Amino acid sequence: MLLIGCGVMMRAFWKLQEVHTGMQPDNVITMLVSLPRGTYKDTAQITEFWTRLDGGLSSLPGVKSAALVSGLPPMRPPNMNDTAIEGFVKKEGGPIENVDFYQVVSKDYFATMGIRLMDGRLFDERDVQDAPLVAIINKTMALTFWPHQNPIGRRVRPAKDWFTVIGVVDDVKNAGLDRPAGTELYLPYRQVSAAGVSSMYVVLRAANGDPQSLVGAVRGQLNGIDPSLPLADVRLMDDVLSRAEARPRFLTLLLSLFSVVALAIATVGISLT
Numbered sequence: 001m002l003l004i005g006c007g008v009m010m011r012a013f014w015k016l017q018e019v020h021t022g023m024q025p026d027n028v029i030t031m032l033v034s035l036p037r038g039t040y041k042d043t044a045q046i047t048e049f050w051t052r053l054d055g056g057l058s059s060l061p062g063v064k065s066a067a068l069v070s071g072l073p074p075m076r077p078p079n080m081n082d083t084a085i086e087g088f089v090k091k092e093g094g095p096i097e098n099v100d101f102y103q104v105v106s107k108d109y110f111a112t113m114g115i116r117l118m119d120g121r122l123f124d125e126r127d128v129q130d131a132p133l134v135a136i137i138n139k140t141m142a143l144t145f146w147p148h149q150n151p152i153g154r155r156v157r158p159a160k161d162w163f164t165v166i167g168v169v170d171d172v173k174n175a176g177l178d179r180p181a182g183t184e185l186y187l188p189y190r191q192v193s194a195a196g197v198s199s200m201y202v203v204l205r206a207a208n209g210d211p212q213s214l215v216g217a218v219r220g221q222l223n224g225i226d227p228s229l230p231l232a233d234v235r236l237m238d239d240v241l242s243r244a245e246a247r248p249r250f251l252t253l254l255l256s257l258f259s260v261v262a263l264a265i266a267t268v269g270i271s272l273t
Contacts, residue, residue, distance in 0.1 A: 021074060022172035022181070024114025025237035027064075029211035030072055031218065032233040034199040039228075043196040047129070050189055050200060052225050054106045057204065060217045064207040067109035068189060068200040071101070074173035074241065078182060084157035085145050095144050100182030101174050102158065104189045104197045110136075110169060112205050113237075120152045120167035127188040134188065135163040141183035142168050158185060177241070203237070211236060 033053070040046050050068060057066035083099045090096065107123040109115075118139060127134050135156055142151045155162045171181035189197060204214050212234075219231055235243075 019173070019177050020171075021177065021241065022115055022170045023073065023237070025241055027206045027208075027211050028113065028237035029204055029206070029214060030233070030235055030237055030240060031202050031215065031231045032199065033202060033222065033229060033231065035229070037198065039226075040198060046196055046198060047190060049225065050106075050197075053202070053221065054189075056221045056224075057202065057218065058108065060204075060214065060221065062207055062209060062214055062217070064205045065108050065112040066202065066204045067112040068106040069109050069113075069203060070104040070189075070197050070200055071174075072201045072203075072240065074175075074177055075243070076101070076174055078175055081158065083185065084162075086155040086157075086162070088145060098183075099141065099156075099158070099185045101184040103184060103186045104200075105186055106189055109186075109203070112203050113172075114205075115172060116170040118168045118170055119150075120165070122167055122169075123186075123188045128190045131191070133161055133163040133191055134166045136167040136169055136186040137165055138169055138181065138184040138186075139171050140181050141185065144183050156185065158187065163187065163191075201233075202231075 035046060035049060040049065054066075054068055057063065060066070078100045079102045081099050081102055083097055085097050088097055103109075105123070107125070107127065110117065110122050119142075120136075123134070123136065135158075137151060137156075145151070146154060151165050151168060154165050156165065157163070169186070172184065173179070173181060174184065175182060189200070202218060204211065204218070206214060215231065215234055222229055222231060
C-alpha cells in the first residue's frame with residue numbers, strides 16, 4: 001500500500017512541475033519595500049513615493065521592464081473581499097459577490113511577469129488619479145460573474161467607487177500551485193480606491209544576464225528617495241516558485257522513504273521464512 005501511495009504521490013508531484021502558473025518567471029527578480037506608518041501617514045504621500053520609485057525602475061541599466069505589486073504569487077493569502085458586481089443576480093448554488101484576490105499593481109506588471117492579455121487592454125499612462133476608475137480581472141473572475149458574456153465595460157465596486165473592467169488576463173496561481181486559480185481583481189495603484197498600500201513588491205525582468213545584478217541599482221534608486229528604507233525578501237522568481245513546491249516535495253520524499261523502509265522489512269521477512 002505504501003508503494004502504491006508513493007507512486008501516486010510521485011505522479012502528482014511530477015504533474016505539479018507541469019502546472020500552468022500563468023507567469024514567465026525566468027530572468028525575474030523580486031524584492032519587498034515597506035513604508036513605515038509613522039513616516040508615511042497619508043495616501044497622497046504614499047502614492048507619491050510609489051510613483052517616484054516606479055518611474056525610475058524601468059530606466060535602470062539592464063532592466064527590460066519593472067513594476068510594483070501588492071501581493072506576490074503563487075503563495076499569498078486570499079483577501080476574500082465582498083465586491084459589488086453591477087447587474088449580478090445571485091442564484092441558488094451559484095457564486096456570491098466576493099473576490100478571492102485583490103492586486104494593486106503598476107501599469108507594467110503584466111508585461112514584467114509575462115501574464116497574457118486575453119481581452120481588452122492593460123493599464124497605461126491614462127489610468128491615474130483623476131482619470132476614470134478602471135480594473136482588470138482574471139479569466140476565472142470573468143467566467144464566474146459573466147459566463148458567456150463580454151465583461152469589458154462591466155463595473156465592479158471594490159470599495160465606495162465603481163471601477164470599469166477594461167481587460168481580462170490569464171489566470172495566475174495565487175494560493176498554491178496545487179490549487180485552482182481563484183477570482184482576481186487588479187487595480188492601478190495611482191487611483192483612489194487602490195491608493196494607500198504601504199507595502200509593495202518590486203518585480204524586475206532583466207534584459208540579459210543575471211537578474212541579481214539589478215539589486216544594487218534598485219537599492220541606489222531607493223536610497224535616492226528615502227535612505228532609511230531597506231530592501232527585503234530579495235528572491236529570484238524561480239526560487240519563489242520552487243519554495244511553493246517545498247511542501248509537496250517534502251511529503252513525496254517522506255512517503256518514498258517510508259516505502260523503501262517497508263519494502264526492505266518485507267524483503268527481510270520473506271527471506272527469513
